Amino acid sequence: xxxLHRVGAATAAxxxxxxxxxxxALIALGAASAVAGxxxxxxxxxxxxxxxxxxxxxxxxxxxxxxxxxxVVLHSDGPLDPGVVGEVGDRLAAADHxxxxxxxxxxxxxxxxxxxxxxxxxxxxxLMGVTAPLTAAAEPAEAAGYEVELGGExxxxxxxxxxxxxxxxxxxxxxxxxLAFGSVVAAGLPIATALGGxxxxxxxxxxxxxxxxxxxxAPTVATMVGLGVGIDYALLIVTRHVARLxxxxxxxxxxxxxxxxxxxxxLGAGLTVLVSLMGLRLANLPxxxxxxxxxxxxxxxxxxxxxxxxxxxCALAGHRLLPRRVRxxxxxxxxxSGQAERSDDxxxxxDTERSDDxGREPLAGRWxxxxxxxxxxxxxxxxxxxVALGAPALGMRTWPQDGGSDPxxxxxxxxxxxxxxxxxxxxxxxxxxxxxxxxxxPAEVEALHAEVxxxxxxxxxxxxxxxxxxxxAIWDVQPTTxxxxxxxxxxxxxxxxxxxxAGVEATGYTPILGTSxxxxxxxxxxxxxxxxxxxxxx
Numbered sequence: 001x002x003x004l005h006r007v008g009a010a011t012a013a014x015x016x017x018x019x020x021x022x023x024x025a026l027i028a029l030g031a032a033s034a035v036a037g038x039x040x041x042x043x044x045x046x047x048x049x050x051x052x053x054x055x056x057x058x059x060x061x062x063x064x065x066x067x068x069x070x071x072v073v074l075h076s077d078g079p080l081d082p083g084v085v086g087e088v089g090d091r092l093a094a095a096d097h098x099x100x101x102x103x104x105x106x107x108x109x110x111x112x113x114x115x116x117x118x119x120x121x122x123x124x125x126x127l128m129g130v131t132a133p134l135t136a137a138a139e140p141a142e143a144a145g146y147e148v149e150l151g152g153e154x155x156x157x158x159x160x161x162x163x164x165x166x167x168x169x170x171x172x173x174x175x176x177x178x179l180a181f182g183s184v185v186a187a188g189l190p191i192a193t194a195l196g197g198x199x200x201x202x203x204x205x206x207x208x209x210x211x212x213x214x215x216x217x218a219p220t221v222a223t224m225v226g227l228g229v230g231i232d233y234a235l236l237i238v239t240r241h242v243a244r245l246x247x248x249x250x251x252x253x254x255x256x257x258x259x260x261x262x263x264x265x266x267l268g269a270g271l272t273v274l275v276s277l278m279g280l281r282l283a284n285l286p287x288x289x290x291x292x293x294x295x296x297x298x299x300x301x302x303x304x305x306x307x308x309x310x311x312x313x314c315a316l317a318g319h320r321l322l323p324r325r326v327r328x329x330x331x332x333x334x335x336x337s338g339q340a341e342r343s344d345d346x347x348x349x350x351d352t353e354r355s356d357d358x359g360r361e362p363l364a365g366r367w368x369x370x371x372x373x374x375x376x377x378x379x380x381x382x383x384x385x386x387v388a389l390g391a392p393a394l395g396m397r398t399w400p401q402d403g404g405s406d407p408x409x410x411x412x413x414x415x416x417x418x419x420x421x422x423x424x425x426x427x428x429x430x431x432x433x434x435x436x437x438x439x440x441x442p443a444e445v446e447a448l449h450a451e452v453x454x455x456x457x458x459x460x461x462x463x464x465x466x467x468x469x470x471x472x473a474i475w476d477v478q479p480t481t482x483x484x485x486x487x488x489x490x491x492x493x494x495x496x497x498x499x500x501x502a503g504v505e506a507t508g509y510t511p512i513l514g515t516s517x518x519x520x521x522x523x524x525x526x527x528x529x530x531x532x533x534x535x536x537x538x
Contacts, residue, residue: 004263019309029200033204053507062474069153069154071116072092073114088114088140097118099118118154135148147418151412205294221294221295230306238258239262240257251318259310266306402482426479426482427459429488433505438471492506
């Protein structure tokens, strides 16, 4: 008899004690997270990269230039009123944490791009996901009938996961489980168990936030993963438990046996998921590490619930886990053949596959027999299907992203399209060059500025600006292609390899995006570069 069998037998023998222990544990965890838990906070720095080094240099020498950025786009069918544009710019400059506003007018005068620079990072609690000050500042333009769109770094953080997908997923899962089990009780038990484990995991995430910067979206991701694995883990045990009930075991015997057998699969699968989540630390990104830890806590919670709550609830549910038609034809207390049930809760049983109460082998069993007769052929077919499904991934470009990847109808997508049409696609993600004046003379900086500006991949560049302490010079370079375009990535590589001398680094929105081939934390490509896309005027 293995340890898991004993755990299942103990919890099934004392279900109310198990439920009481879980309730007390959840209350204790909730109280601890309320008292000692931290606040959710993003950390989007990319330590150890050249682009991040450039951002850090800017922050050291331009204290008000290394913060968050936003873009406010004003558009009209005719020329814009300079007075309205100026009023919007003044209102933006008066907003909290704003270090400066740089206006830019399109050649035909019908579009204005207002680049807003903040003195704090985009992950600051006052900024993260908050666009109301931008909208309020643009009210004069809306009153004048102008189209107002918000783009760039800060507005992209307002696109948060709202949880509706998880609720829909729970509903669909419940429906499928009812159809599979033929019993509402049996269908609801895996979901209820997964939710119990998630509550414990969520409290753990808040405690984790006291020692690490945990993204506000991490609990949502942890919930999605936890629901998926939690329902699966509970389903494994409930399925084995129902099979043992059909075979004539008592509820306690069935719960112990199911935990001792299917519980091993739960334990192995859960540990595999935990190892995979810990692998996120290899990305060397603080936010990814926090995502891994937060999701791991959710997985641990649902694993514990599956191995302890499931057998307890199965024992309480008794034969109600069987479909009603089966309960009507099987006298309670017998194995269906008139023989009395066995009462030894600790006796191990074999795993022999049994037919259902109609005498027919279950569909899953029949399918397994068909496949097992020709394993090589079916394995080859499965491989072909998997390769066909996975082949498109070879040509898939998921990173970097930009506002052009946002859905149609969103303000960030509309702003991206307007900027691309009026100022060029590269205006959505300029590259910032940072020159160390201890390495280069002002004349060399001027010559480099002219050389870069003359490159065919450069649409425009801003004048070089020297920091107040005279330590560095910085200027923006606007590529001819969009941040997501492969040509932009190649241009950046060639720029670093063939043009930029020692003491000059490329940073900003596009280089930060190209640092890692991973997805942005919020699902929007333009939200990754915390405090990195900056504009400077003369």
